[in-house]
Amino acid sequence: MLHANFMKAIARRQFLGSAAGGMGSIALSTLLHQDARSEEGSTTKTGADSELLAQGLHHPAKAKRVIFLNMSGGPSQLESFDYKPKLAELDGRPMPNSLTSGEQIAQLQGEELRCMAPQCAFARHGQSGQQISSFFPHTAKIADDICIVRSMTTNQINHDPAATVMNSGTAISNRPSMGSWLLYGIGSECENLPGFIVLSSKGGHNLPQPLSSRQWHSGFLPSKYQGVRFRSTGDSVPYVRNPAGITDGRQRDVLDAVRSLNQIQAQQSYEPEIASRISQYEMAFRMQTSVPDLLDISDEPEHVLKMYGTNAADGSFAFNCLLARRLAERGVRFIQLYHRGWDHHNDIKKFMGLTAPHVDRATAALIADLKQRDMLRDTLIVWGGEFGRTPMSQNNKGGPGRDHHKNGFSNVACRWRHPRWNHSW
């Protein structure tokens, strides 16, 4: 039913946008405040809309942007952020039936369920004394800057639907993802990049999780609110590069002619949508010119590159973290980074040792870097997977691993005091 209402909301937005001669993004504020409100305050500038929104909220917005570090595959909470000494005691013993009966199980269906101790050491870190595993030495150093939420649950036990729940709140497709809602509700502060950008990283596991563009799709909202999958190698955004043989100057000539002819057409009768198309072409051109600048990291000092652990646009998680900071600086509202290597059904010790270093240093670097730029106070960083892993072992091949687990896992949130998520935190 939400659907029908929001379709009306969209119709309303189209109406408002046309009526104001441009697209106003006051939808969320009106959704929050269903009282009468004039649209006179809306302008075509998205920045102004966020101000309007802030005025409409009953508490000041603390975060201006979100960086979601999505650990696809489901990292083990038991080898990362959830210290379970009791599990170590029970190592090798059968898992009490009372804890598992009636619970949904994935690949361990029909198997004997035995406890498996954490496969690494844990230690207390920082003033807070947070328990963090030895697989995450760099994150451990910033223990006081992060909030570990160990009470995450989900209702899906397979990757694909669980990822959909994580991003859209339901396992049924065609619902807008978090980033799309944010863009729809409060618009973007960025004039020359999409407001919702998705990056995926290479490396870490021989069987990387497949992703689906559903995870950043706008569902029933218009496609302009979709996340844009951004590649750090090759063509960053589909069609962002000029066709071969066309310089920026020639592309500009073409755009100028398109604009002239569109303006001539706009004089024929009242057709406000033409003005909107003209402005979209201008933004497209700005995107074309700003993307190379974004990807050119030659202005980053050596010590910053070292801190992240990257030195080139190599598609690594480290480079993408650096890119996330550059995107955040440019006002991108929602930045989502995927690392696809966390589905450790077997050899969990080996694969944690392989995967964690891919993200540990860069994640800590990103947080430290934002902190030193005073951007951490209005950036929400979330780190986590679509579910966790079983306290029971899985022994299908190689060394033991862990199966999918939906009833308790850990996510890390950074600088955010009132997280209100779909999940119980």
Added chain:
Amino acid sequence: MTSSRTICSATVLMLVSMQVAVAQQSASSLSYNRDVRPILSETCFPCHGPDAATREADLRLDVRDFAKRVLIQQSDGTSMLVDRITDPDPSTRMPPADFGKSLSAKQLEVLTQWVKQDAAYQSHWAYVPPKSSRPPQVKREAWVINDIDRFVLSNVEQCGLDVSPAADRVTLIRRLSFDLIGLPPTHQEVTDFVKDNRSDAYERLVDRLLTSKHFGERLAVYWLDLVRYADTVGYHGDQDRGVSGYRAFVINAFNDNMRFDRFTREQLAGDLLEAPTRQQRLATGYNRLNMVTREGGAQEKDYLARYAADRVRTTATVWLGSSLGCAQCHDHKFDPFTQRDFYRFAAFFADIKEKGVPLELPQREGGFETAFPPFEAFPTPQEARRRSELGDELARLEAAMEDLSGDALLEAKQKLKEVFKEKLRLEATMLTSAITETTQPRTMRVLPRGNWMDESGEVVIPGFPEFLSLSQRAASGDEMGNSAVVVKSARLNRLDLANWLTSSENPLTARVFANRLWKLYFGSGLSRTLDDVGAQGELPSHPELLDHLAIRFVQNGWDIKDLIRYIVTSATYRQSSAMTREQFDADPNNRHLARQSRFRLDAEFIRDNALSVSGLLNPQIGGRSARPYQPAGYYADLNFPPREYEPDNGANQYRRGIYTHWQRTFLHPSLLVFDAPTREECTAERAISNSPTQALALLNDPTYVEAARALAIRMLQQDGTEQNKIAWAVQQVLSRNARPKEIEVLASLYQKHVTEFAHDLYAAKAHLAIGNHQAPKDINPLELAAWTSVSRVILNLHETIHRY
């Protein structure tokens, strides 16, 4: 229009149109459905509505018998309802201040008037059978072409507006061509139509387009959105499943004007018909279009429950325009669907043979590999003959080889290889589809809160939604159900469902389909919520007109082309879409239809248009999916297995957008940015957005650069001056004369670029190398590159991608 200050919430648009309607009415005749229910539903039902769990003061306002006590007028003309909503004391006034919603002065007036007029209730408009009403009298009788126009004009006249003049002939042929076949008219077709001075020239044009083989493709694009047709399974690994045969069925069915009731029957239950034909078995691909998983660790029962729910959501939305899917976990919150209705509906599909998680390696079915059986190849008779010839040939060669040695054996082996390859090539072009086969029906239970692991729920058998069957019986005045709904002692099956959906008493199916056709030809439905005509849907702007169309549709035997012809030959359809600022302000959403609408072409038709005007289009109908150019690495995030995308070569590169390989998790980026849905779920209405990524696609996608170049080659081949070439291209793409200023801008762009490329031959050649299409050798590359800049401009115009 009322003050814009009142436009505040998501639902207020509805109220605004309601208020307009009220203003038009003499205050004497308020309608419960149009004027009252939206107010009560929004402001009162949350605490005084159908949900007993949240009901306050034991007062229920959605059913008259329960509400009577607060509606009765006292001798002094007051009533408890009006007293409470107009109470000056905020602590006792309804709705309470902390509820967060209040009643406007206008709404108070409506409710007060309504109580004064004896507070009549009405059944929800979409749940009562369509009512035939006499087309209203109008003042401007001369404007009327058919009865549609009387309904529209009468409303326009009542609110003091005026209809628009008819569009000019060029606009009309472009509009009709885009609307009916999804392609632009050729220059010759435009000229012929403009010159045709026969009195029925327009009707002849409509008939020509309705019999075009491209008609089926256009309508199929919409149908495929509804039934969520795609080439891949959607979940996790998103593997291919080869269902292009189903798409061919849909296109052919529309082209052959298969009646909608039969179209319904063959898709839902073609396998249950007596001696089903090839086409009828193909049609049953419908039941198999849902997303499927092959993810390790997924459980059979879990996914079978998902597929069942998916089919209920889709089938109920496609045919009933109902959100029955909402009743998966609880009774519906706004409409009278129960959770039991949901599972009884799901039970119709419980006999479909399928695996919840088909993890086995691909199997051979009829010589074809599939991981998703039942699956079938549907060769044409010629293909079948050739295939069997090749099979015989292979057998013969193999047998003969036994006696051979040396060079003769090598030669025979070579021959064998060639024949085998030819057979593979042939098979790769054959239509295939997942199909429906029956099996012992699976037990279907009501799943408490939708939880598939909870087996405590009641076991149900197939059945229609209870209140719809009941209302039909009541409507026909026969308690025992004297209708097309057969009360059988045997278990109902999918054929019964199909028959019930298209029985003349079903109040929803015909309305829903007519409303959606209206959307295709006017840009929005008479009720704009195309996916939900229930309580949360929008009341139609012209309810009598929608009923009129629905009744005609059924009476004429569910004849789709007849209904389309009826709509597009109306004067309403032929109006100009041009508007002034004042006309826009008077009716921004064109709810009164005092003009035609302008809207952007759908993603597929933007592609088709560019290919068509450039002369590259391959007009082949049907066949397997095609792979247009796609950015390298676009499938990099896919796995199980990893995918490499190989664009098609040859004519297959230039096929219409409808044939694009539809990868659910990564739809082709040029389709995606223009709002094509991923087709994971039923889509009744695509959003239309306007984004910078659309500009990037039209500017830089090799498909559009190549099409621009093909157009430029044709420009170069025109005689005459630069101005002549530009005028030709504008005529070719926009079917109109170029304006002097436009020629000036484009000519100066040409001059600038031809000069620049003269100093940069390398760039010109690189530009001309985009795409497979080759320019004739004798063409000057500098001129061609510069003309390509000009044609890129034309293909990027707002006007080029809009239907006027």
